[in-house]
Structure formats: structure tokens, C-alpha cells
Amino acid sequence: MSMAAEALTGKVVDIIAGIANRPAAETSAGHSLAEDLGIDSILMLELLARLEEEFGFELEIDDLRPEKLRSVEAVVRFVREKAGS
Amino acid sequence: MIAVRELLLSRRRRDRGVTFAGPEGTSSLSYDEIVGRGIDFAREIGRRAGRDRFIGLIWMNPSIECLIAMTAVVLAGGIPVPLHGYAAAGDLRRTVGRLEPDVAILSPDKLDLWRRLQAGGHRLAGRLFDGASGREIDAGDGGAVRERRYVPPDETCMVFLSSGSTGEPKGIMLSDRNIASNLDAILDYTSLSDEDRVLITKSPGYCSTVTGEWLAAQAAGADATLTGGLVHPLELARLVRDHAPTFLSTVPPILQALADSAKWSPEEWASLRMLQVAGGPVPHGTLVRMADRLPRAELIFGYGLTEASPRVAYLPYGQLRNKPGSVGIPLRGVSVSIVRDGAEAARGQPGEVVVQGPNVMLGYYGDPERTAEVLDSRGLRTRDIGRMDADGYLYITGRADNAVHVGGHTIYPEAVELALSECPGIGEAAVVAVEDDRWGSRLVAVIAGEGSASERELHAWCGRQLQPAMRPREFRFVARLPRTPTGKLDRVALKSLAKENRHVHGR
Structure with missing residues (x-):
């Protein structure tokens, strides 16, 4: 992984961990947002708003698919696509 | 007026039906097929429920199978009690304790949590069914017919759950x-x-x-x-x-x-x-x-x-x-x-x-x-x-009471306070709603006294005990809770406290 990609991953994980109120070190790629981290629909709204702000992209309605946002790694992938496009 | 049971059986348009649109694509069943599967499932459940008017707890994710399970319980003569798919362990434990279900029908992904609760010594339900396959799972509590503490009225058709001010879920009994x-x-x-x-x-x-x-x-x-x-x-x-x-x-x-x-x-x-x-x-x-x-x-x-x-x-x-x-x-x-x-x-x-x-x-x-x-x-x-x-x-x-609206739910702060009071390492807790542009209201918990629980621990506790709309979004830590001269919680003062201390974090 390049340094830029690594930095992006780190930042996304930090944001997710912050929203979930837990240490980033205890948040791993495979964690499910809902089941493992307790991110419910209210927190999801906050998470997406934070990601838009931090990475300067705009969500479109086609982005809002549960499978794109299910796990930590899925969100990292999603942000990489959005921020890169 | 047509009764619910007859409505379910009538299939006014046999060619119409329900499509489930999930992440892996769509699947459809006609009303005819839904009722047909409901009848088969009803036969299975009816044989094993242990009593005619049994209570059938349904804890399933939104799906056609969930509708079939509800249909089946009605057709088998039982009383369905649907629980939200996202219900937390605490909700489930309290609900089961109150309703004493004879039968529980679960989505397969709920089985782990169910077994964990069972291992913790909770008596959950007489018979356990997999809602996806319609088969009995060999993990019920034996299915022995026991005396109920409460028998709902004969005309009860369904029971819906709603949170109450005491922290105990209210089972709202609706007739046909x-x-x-x-x-x-x-x-x-x-x-x-x-x-x-x-x-x-x-x-x-x-x-x-x-x-x-x-x-x-x-x-x-x-x-x-x-x-x-x-x-x-x-x-x-x-x-x-x-x-x-x-x-x-x-x-x-x-x-x-x-x-x-x-x-x-x-x-x-x-x-x-x-x-x-x-x-x-x-x-x-x-x-x-x-x-x-x-x-x-x-x-x-x-x-x-x-x-x-x-x-x-x-x-x-x-x-x-x-x-x-x-x-x-x-x-x-x-x-x-x-x-x-x-x-x-x-x-x-x-x-x-x-x-x-x-x-x-x-x-x-x-x-x-x-x-x-x-x-x-x-x-x-x-x-x-x-x-x-x-x-x-x-x-x-x-x-007329303290209930507030959060995301389309009516929430009683008292119920959240009760759940918080059971959290280890907590002093006193009071919960108040502050206005929120997006959700109508947002719950803020004010924690007072000599507790040791951290904000993180409190969030984690609420995540396990409470359904999402009931979870406080923020915690504030104060020396003592505001009270009226008669010693009652002063909810008006509490609200300004929650707003004022917005950016102060104690622990």
C-alpha cells in the first residue's frame, strides 16, 4: 500500500472509531459497522457527513447502498473511490 | 369488515405479491405462495406450540420470510409478537421475560445472540424455529407447557412492543x-x-x-x-x-x-x-x-x-x-x-x-x-x-408526560435512565432531549456523582442494552443533578444544563 493510501485508510479508521466511540487500535478492517461497532442509522448519518467534509466529496444517492457501507474495509474502499474520482 | 385471518387467506389477487429488494438482488413470492408457505409453517408450529393460543415471538430481519412467519402464527391460532430486527440484547431479554413466548421464530443470524442469552441462564421460549427454513431448531428450552403468569384476552390478534416510561417494554394487545x-x-x-x-x-x-x-x-x-x-x-x-x-x-x-x-x-x-x-x-x-x-x-x-x-x-x-x-x-x-x-x-x-x-x-x-x-x-x-x-x-x-420524539419513535427518558442506572460504575443518570435539526430530538445523558464508567463504556453499554433510537448521543458529567425543592428531578433545568455543557467533557 502506498503512503497516501495508508494515510487515507488511517484517517477513515480514525473517523469511524471516533463515531463509534472506541480506540482506533481496536477497530479492524473486518469489523461490521452495525454489529461490531454499534453504528446505527443515526451514527451512520454523522459518519457520512464527516467523511464528505474530510475528503471533500459529495455523496450521491447511488452511493447509499448498505453493502458499500457494511464493514470498515468497505467504507475505506468507498472513500478511496469517491476521493479519487 | 374482514377478519385478519380471513384477509391473510383470501389472496384477493393471487398474481400479485411481495418482492424483497436486498443487496444481493431481488426475490419475489406471490400472495398465493406466501399464504401457502404460511399454511405449511403454521402446521409445523401448531403441532409443537404446546397450547392453542400460543405466543409466537418473531425476531427477524425485514424479509418475506418474516411476513410468512407472522402469517403462520396467526393461521396456527397463535398471537404473533414481532420484534424489530435491530433489537438489542437488553430489549430481547426484557421482552422475553415479560411475554413468556411459547415459540420463537428467528432469522438465522440472530441465533448466536439467542444462544448466548440462553447460556446466561435466561429461559427464552419453549420452541425455537428458524424463520428462513421454517424448521424447528433443536435449541429451545424443552417445550414443556408451563403456567403463564398472564393469559391475554381471547380476542387478542397481535401484540406490538413499545418502550414505556418504566423501562419495561409495553406489550400492546390488539384484537382482530x-x-x-x-x-x-x-x-x-x-x-x-x-x-x-x-x-x-x-x-x-x-x-x-x-x-x-x-x-x-x-x-x-x-x-x-x-x-x-x-x-x-x-x-x-x-x-x-x-x-x-x-x-x-x-x-x-x-x-x-x-x-x-x-x-x-x-x-x-x-x-x-x-x-x-x-x-x-x-x-x-x-x-x-x-x-x-x-x-x-x-x-x-x-x-x-x-x-x-x-x-x-x-x-x-x-x-x-x-x-x-x-x-x-x-x-x-x-x-x-x-x-x-x-x-x-x-x-x-x-x-x-x-x-x-x-x-x-x-x-x-x-x-x-x-x-x-x-x-x-x-x-x-x-x-x-x-x-x-x-x-x-x-x-x-x-x-402530558416526558416522552420525546426521536427519529419517529416515542421515547421515555425514564426508560433510558433506568438502563443507565444498571450500568456498572455509574452514579446517577438523567436523560433529556435537546432539539436536533435532523432527528427532532437528540438524547443527552447527564451523569452525576462518583462513578467510574467512562464515556466510552457508557456508549458501549447503551449499544448492548438499548435499541438505537433510545441511545444517548452525548454524555455530560456533573457534580449533581438539578432537583426541585421537593427533590424531584428538575427536567427544565436539566435541559439547559445539557445545552450549556455542550463542549465540556469530564472523563
Whole structure:
């Protein structure tokens, strides 16, 4: 992984961990947002708003698919696509 | 009026049915197939339930199988109790403790948590079924018929759960007549027909989803599309574009988000002829803004509560702009009075909203005291404060108790306080709602005294014990809670405290 990609991953994980109120070190790629981290629909709204702000992209309605946002790694992938496009 | 059981069996349009739209694609079953599978499943359950009028807890994710499970329990003579798919372990434990289900039907992914609770020594249910396959799982508690602490009235058709002020879930017992009459009245004002396509995005654990969407669609012979729930309010915009429904019901925070967003285009919503919204207050400006964006659809604002099966009033589309702030007129067969100091208030004067009609519940499961508090000779006391104008339009202006609206749910701060008080390492806890643009209200917990629990631990505790809408979003730490001279919690002072200390974090 390049340094830029690594930095992006780190930042996304930090944001997710912050929203979930837990240490980033205890948040791993495979964690499910809902089941493992307790991110419910209210927190999801906050998470997406934070990601838009931090990475300067705009969500479109086609982005809002549960499978794109299910796990930590899925969100990292999603942000990489959005921020890169 | 057709009974729920007959309605389920009638299959008015055998060719119509339900489509489940999930992440892995769609699957469809006709009403004919749903009823057929319901009959088969009912035979299995009926053989093993242990008693005729058994209680069947259904803890499943939104799915066609969940509808089949509810159908099966009704057809087998039992009383279905749907629990939200997202219910937390604490909810489940309290619900099971109160309702003593004879049978539980679970989505396969719920089995782990169920077994963990069982291993913790909780008696859960006599018989356990996999809701996906319709087969019995060999992990029930033996299925021995036991004495119930409470036997619901014979006419009970379904029980819906709602959180109460004591932290114990309220089991709202609805009769066949309750549900069927409300369904009839909803069909009357919505004119739902077999030309309609209904999009269902709310949990089948809500009475409004069951009466006003699923059963309404099946009774009308309309096609329905069921989704697994929304991760984001704007997801609804995509679902409407992709599934082209004619009829959709949603809750205030979702409507608010849609009305404020430029990310969807009204042309993509051209299929929609009726958009219903109920479940809490919506600013008049939001309703008008949404109605303006959807000139081809009728936006119908409504009012109800599960205790009324659930719909009480609706605002006819033609009056949306003429009656700002109103929740409308009572449904056919339902009447509403405003009661103040034990007598009917004069027109225009505020008082408690009291509902009479065939939709008023039988009572709360196993709780004659609380039932007596809300059901009296005048009807159902809603604890909502409102007034009626000269034309008979109802306005809701507040609450007689501490309940608040969070994301379409009525939440009692007391119930959240109780759950917090059980958290290890906590002093005193009080919960208050502060206004929130997006969700109506946001819960803030104020923690006082010599506790050791960290903010992180408190969040984690609430995540396990409480369903999402009941979880405090923020915690504040103070030396002591504000109290009135008589020692009661001062909820007004608490609210300013919660707002003031916004950026102060103690631990």
C-alpha cells in the first residue's frame, strides 16, 4: 500500500472509531459497522457527513447502498473511490 | 369488515405479491405462495406450540420470510409478537421475560445472540424455529407447557412492543377488530387498490408497517416491495427511483432529510401517487416544501399511536396548505375528544387527546394498572396534548408526560435512565432531549456523582442494552443533578444544563 493510501485508510479508521466511540487500535478492517461497532442509522448519518467534509466529496444517492457501507474495509474502499474520482 | 385471518387467506389477487429488494438482488413470492408457505409453517408450529393460543415471538430481519412467519402464527391460532430486527440484547431479554413466548421464530443470524442469552441462564421460549427454513431448531428450552403468569384476552390478534416510561417494554394487545377496522379506514382514505405498488422500508415490528402497509397492500391486492431497512435517509430516493412505487409511507426525519436535499430529482419520483408521513411532528414548511417538489403525489400527514392500531387522524391533501400545523381529521369510525380537568374542553382549548373507536387497543400485556391509567370511560388517553379547531381539525401541541420524539419513535427518558442506572460504575443518570435539526430530538445523558464508567463504556453499554433510537448521543458529567425543592428531578433545568455543557467533557 502506498503512503497516501495508508494515510487515507488511517484517517477513515480514525473517523469511524471516533463515531463509534472506541480506540482506533481496536477497530479492524473486518469489523461490521452495525454489529461490531454499534453504528446505527443515526451514527451512520454523522459518519457520512464527516467523511464528505474530510475528503471533500459529495455523496450521491447511488452511493447509499448498505453493502458499500457494511464493514470498515468497505467504507475505506468507498472513500478511496469517491476521493479519487 | 374482514377478519385478519380471513384477509391473510383470501389472496384477493393471487398474481400479485411481495418482492424483497436486498443487496444481493431481488426475490419475489406471490400472495398465493406466501399464504401457502404460511399454511405449511403454521402446521409445523401448531403441532409443537404446546397450547392453542400460543405466543409466537418473531425476531427477524425485514424479509418475506418474516411476513410468512407472522402469517403462520396467526393461521396456527397463535398471537404473533414481532420484534424489530435491530433489537438489542437488553430489549430481547426484557421482552422475553415479560411475554413468556411459547415459540420463537428467528432469522438465522440472530441465533448466536439467542444462544448466548440462553447460556446466561435466561429461559427464552419453549420452541425455537428458524424463520428462513421454517424448521424447528433443536435449541429451545424443552417445550414443556408451563403456567403463564398472564393469559391475554381471547380476542387478542397481535401484540406490538413499545418502550414505556418504566423501562419495561409495553406489550400492546390488539384484537382482530382493532387491526381490521383500522385497516379498513386506512384503505378508505388512501383508496389503495390492485393498481398500486407499495414500497415498504420500515420494520415489520411496527404496527404502522403491519396495518398500514403490509396488510393494506395484501387486502387491496397491491404489489409490495420490501427492503431491508435504510442505512441513510437519502437511500429512500434511490429505492423510489429503482422500484417506482405508487404508494410510500415514511417517518418525519426521513421526510425532513429528503425535503432538504438536492441530491434527488422529483422526475425520478414520478410514479408516486401518495406519500404518507406519520410518527411525530413535522414542521409545516417541510410538508409544503416536499409537496411542492412532488406535484403529482398527494402528501398525507397523519397521527397515530400503536395503542390505536395505529392511525387516528390524517390530513387530507387538499387541506395541507389550509391547515398548517394540523394532523387532520379522525379516520372513519374513529372519534377524538380533548379532555381537560376531567371534562371535554371547549373548541379551540388545549387538553389531552382522547381517542374512541374500534381501533382502541385491548390493553397492555400483563399490566392491568397501566392499562387502567390509559383506558377509561372516555376512551384511550394518548398523553398527547392538543386542541381541535372549529372545523374539527386536530392539532398536537405537546405531551402530558416526558416522552420525546426521536427519529419517529416515542421515547421515555425514564426508560433510558433506568438502563443507565444498571450500568456498572455509574452514579446517577438523567436523560433529556435537546432539539436536533435532523432527528427532532437528540438524547443527552447527564451523569452525576462518583462513578467510574467512562464515556466510552457508557456508549458501549447503551449499544448492548438499548435499541438505537433510545441511545444517548452525548454524555455530560456533573457534580449533581438539578432537583426541585421537593427533590424531584428538575427536567427544565436539566435541559439547559445539557445545552450549556455542550463542549465540556469530564472523563
